[in-house]
Amino acid sequence: MTGAADLHLHSHYSDGSFSPAEVVRRAKAAGLGAAALTDHDTVDGLPEFFAAAAAAGLTAIPGVELSVDEEDREIHLLGYLIRWEDAALREALTRFAAERRARAAAMLSRLQAMGVRIPMRAVEAAAGKGTLGRPHVAAALMEAGVVRSMQEAFDRYLARGKPAYVPRTGFTAAEAIALVREAGGVPVLAHPVRSGVLGEVPRLAALGLMGLEAYHTGHDAADTLAVCRMAEEHRLLVTGGSDCHGEFKGETPLLGRVRLPWEHVLRLYAAAGQPPPSPG
Numbered sequence: 001m002t003g004a005a006d007l008h009l010h011s012h013y014s015d016g017s018f019s020p021a022e023v024v025r026r027a028k029a030a031g032l033g034a035a036a037l038t039d040h041d042t043v044d045g046l047p048e049f050f051a052a053a054a055a056a057g058l059t060a061i062p063g064v065e066l067s068v069d070e071e072d073r074e075i076h077l078l079g080y081l082i083r084w085e086d087a088a089l090r091e092a093l094t095r096f097a098a099e100r101r102a103r104a105a106a107m108l109s110r111l112q113a114m115g116v117r118i119p120m121r122a123v124e125a126a127a128g129k130g131t132l133g134r135p136h137v138a139a140a141l142m143e144a145g146v147v148r149s150m151q152e153a154f155d156r157y158l159a160r161g162k163p164a165y166v167p168r169t170g171f172t173a174a175e176a177i178a179l180v181r182e183a184g185g186v187p188v189l190a191h192p193v194r195s196g197v198l199g200e201v202p203r204l205a206a207l208g209l210m211g212l213e214a215y216h217t218g219h220d221a222a223d224t225l226a227v228c229r230m231a232e233e234h235r236l237l238v239t240g241g242s243d244c245h246g247e248f249k250g251e252t253p254l255l256g257r258v259r260l261p262w263e264h265v266l267r268l269y270a271a272a273g274q275p276p277p278s279p280g
C-alpha cells in the first residue's frame with residue numbers, strides 16, 4: 001500500500017477558503033489516497049465532499065471537528081467515520097450553534113451595558129462561516145478600535161472574571177465524545193500539544209476517547225513523539241493531518257504537508273468496525 005492520507009482539512013463550510021470540491025482536487029493533486037473533511041462543528045460540507053471524491057477516485061473520510069469549551073481553554077475533538085446523516089448528531093450540532101450565538105449575544109449586551117456598542121453582524125463578519133466564539137467578539141472589539149489587540153480584548157472584557165465574560169454553553173468533553181461514538185464514529189483529540197492538553201489524555205481516555213492526532217503542522221518532531229508515546233501508553237490510535245484552512249494572504253496551503261501512512265487509516269476503519277478502504 002502506497003497511499004497516504006491527510007485527515008484534517010477545512011472547507012468554506014467552516015473557516016476554510018476552499019470549497020469541498022477544491023479540497024478534493026488538491027488532495028488528488030498532492031497524490032493522497034484518502035482525505036478527511038473536518039469542518040468546525042458542521043457536517044454540511046460532506047455531501048459535496050463525497051460527490052467530488054467519488055468522481056475523482058479519492059477515498060473520502062467523513063469527519064467533524066467539535067469545539068469543547070472548558071473553563072479557560074478550548075479542546076478540539078475530531079470525529080471520524082461518523083454517520084453524518086444521523087439525526088441526533090445533526091440536532092446536537094444545530095443546538096450547539098444556537099447556544100454559541102446566544103452566548104455571543106449575551107457578551108454583546110454586557111459590553112453595551114458598559115457603553116461599548118458592537119453589533120452582532122460585526123461578530124458574524126469576524127467569524128465568517130466558522131463557529132461563533134469569544135475570539136470573534138475580540139476581533140470585532142479590535143475592528144471597532146475599542147482595543148488594540150485580541151489579548152487586550154480578553155484581558156479587559158472577555159476572560160473569565162472580566163465584565164463581559166459569559167460562561168460556556170457548548171459541549172463538555174464527555175458530551176462531545178459520546179456524540180461522536182453514538183454516531184458510529186471514532187473520537188480523536190486534535191493537536192493535543194498545540195492546544196496544551198496532552199496532560200488531559202488520561203481523563204479523556206476514560207471518557208471514551210479513541211485516538212490522538214500526533215502528526216500536525218503545529219507539532220514539531222518532539223511533539224509528535226510525545227503524542228505517540230501517550231497514545232501507546234493509553235492504547236489509543238494515532239492520526240494526523242495538516243489542518244489546512246485553504247489559502248490566505250498568498251500563503252501556501254498546508255494540504256498534504258502531513259502524509260499519514262496508510263496503516264493508520266486502516267486502524268481507524270477497524271476501530272469504527274468498518275471494512276478497510278483501498279487508497280485512491
Ligand SMILES: [Zn+2]
Pocket residue numbers: 065076190191
Ligand atoms: Zn483545531
Ligand SMILES: [Zn+2]
Pocket residue numbers: 008010038065243
Ligand atoms: Zn482544524
